[in-house]
Amino acid sequence: MSLPNRSQSSPHWQMLQWIVRPLEVLEAGAQQHGDCFTLNVGNVVEFVMVSNPQGIEQILTENPQCFEVGRSNRILKRTLGDHSILLLDGDRHQRQRQLLMPPFHGERMKAYGELIQRITQGVMQAWQPGETVRVRSAMQSVSLRVILQAVFGIYEGERVAQLQRDIENFLEFSTSRLSFLSLLVPFLQKDLGAWSLGGRFVRLRDKIDQQLYAEIRERQTLPDASGTDILSLLMAARDSQGQAMTAEELRDELMTLLIAGHETTATAMSWALYWIHRNPEVKQKLIAEIDALGENPEPNAIVKLPYLNAVCSETLRLYPVAILAMPRITKSEYELLGYHFPADTWLTPCIYLTHHREDLYPEPKQFKPERFLERQFSPYEYLPFGGSNRRCIGAAFALFEMKLALAEILANFELTLASDRPVVPIRRGITMAPKGGVEIRIVGKRSRKSAVTV
Ligand code: HEM
Numbered sequence: 130m131s132l133p134n135r136s137q138s139s140p141h142w143q144m145l146q147w148i149v150r151p152l153e154v155l156e157a158g159a160q161q162h163g164d165c166f167t168l169n170v171g172n173v174v175e176f177v178m179v180s181n182p183q184g185i186e187q188i189l190t191e192n193p194q195c196f197e198v199g200r201s202n203r204i205l206k207r208t209l210g211d212h213s214i215l216l217l218d219g220d221r222h223q224r225q226r227q228l229l230m231p232p233f234h235g236e237r238m239k240a241y242g243e244l245i246q247r248i249t250q251g252v253m254q255a256w257q258p259g260e261t262v263r264v265r266s267a268m269q270s271v272s273l274r275v276i277l278q279a280v281f282g283i284y285e286g287e288r289v290a291q292l293q294r295d296i297e298n299f300l301e302f303s304t305s306r307l308s309f310l311s312l313l314v315p316f317l318q319k320d321l322g323a324w325s326l327g328g329r330f331v332r333l334r335d336k337i338d339q340q341l342y343a344e345i346r347e348r349q350t351l352p353d354a355s356g357t358d359i360l361s362l363l364m365a366a367r368d369s370q371g372q373a374m375t376a377e378e379l380r381d382e383l384m385t386l387l388i389a390g391h392e393t394t395a396t397a398m399s400w401a402l403y404w405i406h407r408n409p410e411v412k413q414k415l416i417a418e419i420d421a422l423g424e425n426p427e428p429n430a431i432v433k434l435p436y437l438n439a440v441c442s443e444t445l446r447l448y449p450v451a452i453l454a455m456p457r458i459t460k461s462e463y464e465l466l467g468y469h470f471p472a473d474t475w476l477t478p479c480i481y482l483t484h485h486r487e488d489l490y491p492e493p494k495q496f497k498p499e500r501f502l503e504r505q506f507s508p509y510e511y512l513p514f515g516g517s518n519r520r521c522i523g524a525a526f527a528l529f530e531m532k533l534a535l536a537e538i539l540a541n542f543e544l545t546l547a548s549d550r551p552v553v554p555i556r557r558g559i560t561m562a563p564k565g566g567v568e569i570r571i572v573g574k575r576s577r578k579s580a581v582t583v
Pocket of ligand 1: 215454517523524
């Protein structure tokens with residue numbers, strides 16, 4: 130068989146649609162052509178979207194050397210730099226993964242439990258009954274502070290506040306749909322002064338860079354061999370020739386973690402709060418489960434709660450923060466699902482379409498955490514964090530943070546959605562976030578047993 134069906138519309142129209150309405154584009158493609166089809170985005174990229182679990186299994190269990198992946202992330206190079214793990218392949222990629230994974234797993238990750246609870250409490254401190262809160266920016270504050278602590282260690286005061294503000298400004302700008310367009314249209318990236326798209330981007334990014342380099346230089350002058358934060362670990366690492374990472378390599382990896390590690394988690398937590406408050410039965414069940422742990426539960430007990438786990442899983446199913454895994458670019462001719470693909474084909478596991486298959490998830494548009502209690506899904510049917518040698522290194526960390534922050538919020542506040550209108554997803558850079566940020570009204574503070582409303 131030759132290539133699966135292509136869409137008939139013009140590439141430019143497809144590009145515009147892809148920027149503005151990516152989910153509709155994917156759904157229309159699947160409806161017309163099934164679970165493997167080609168999507169041409171403005172003659173810039175041609176994805177082969179795969180939402181067939183057998184096809185995804187083949188891609189994700191294939192020898193990674195058959196594919197190139199870093200090249201598919203080239204549009205992130207301006208932000209993350211040449212040395213980011215996301216842009217690497219082969220031995221260099223594997224080495225960076227080995228360095229970066231341990232801090233986000235096991236005991237080292239668990240050490241962040243109390244920190245996450247404390248940071249969430251800090252953000253909630255400003256919440257007053259009767260007020261309306263924009264959940265996305267509150268959750269962004271939580272996740273950015275958490276990742277800054279994980280990356281830099283004890284890191285408080287004006288310096289961290291400045292870096293936090295600069296990252297927030299940078300993200301606000303670089304995740305707009307206009308900025309996303311500039312990723313696909315290189316001319317718009319040109320620095321034509323402070324008011325041009327390209328110029329503003331460079332200035333905001335350079336402001337963050339200056340602070341990252343200042344931090345790196347300071348640590349190079351005053352090394353702390355006992356440090357367990359990620360920057361200390363990266364600085365202590367040596368390659369097979371005994372070489373340490375250069376300042377540029379360190380900067381690129383820090384930027385990758387700061388960006389990949391907080392925007393995604395903040396978006397997931399915002400969707401979770403939305404769905405929980407949109408579905409009173411879910412909320413009731415979840416609060417009962419959390420309350421049953423009593424006062425000041427241990428982080429370890431919270432992360433094991435089955436219903437909380439199901440709520441987080443369903444949140445990441447319905448609107449997966451990343452709608453695509455990274456394209457796996459074939460290095461030579463390749464057979465998949467009976468199709469014969471040439472070299473340089475962008476095989477792309479489509480997370481969104483897979484999570485919306487009726488045969489796996491009946492009534493896929495409904496929020497039903499129970500599905501995750503009733504059956505187990507394979508890693509090729511449910512894949513919010515992708516898979517294979519590129520699986521998200523922050524998956525366990527993100528879920529840990531999500532569960533602890535949600536439990537902390539629900540245990541301490543009675544909340545309600547500020548509006549009955551359904552919230553729809555909107556593109557924020559390469560993620561899909563709730564449009565309008567989810568507004569929630571603070572009804573009152575609550576103790577573990579009953580809400581005190583005002
Ligand atoms: C809910 C939160 C998150 C979601 C949904 C998410 C999702 C993903 C997805 C889909 C991929 C691509 C995997 C593939 O193509 O197979 C990925 C890769 C990655 N993620 Fe996450 N992520 C989240 C949080 C985080 C956090 C907290 C960190 C860091 C602390 C992080 C760091 C990374 C990195 C470095 C990669 C690239 C891995 C590689 O190239 O080997 N992510 N993530």
